[in-house]
Amino acid sequence: xxxxxxxxxxxxxxxxxxxxxxxxxxxxxxxxxxxxxxxx
Numbered sequence: 958x959x960x961x962x963x964x965x966x967x968x969x970x971x972x973x974x975x976x977x978x979x980x981x982x983x984x985x986x987x988x989x990x991x992x993x994x995x996x997x
Contacts, residue, residue, distance in 0.1 A: 963988055
């Protein structure tokens with residue numbers, strides 16, 4: 958399973974695109990928030 962690391966500085970569009978690509982290829986993904994700001 959692919960682990961996508963997301964920080965508060967991550968571009969929302971880039972995260973969405975990466976997540977969509979992984980979901981298309983593998984059917985599931987795991988996201989890891991780096992820092993409290995990434996959760997907001």
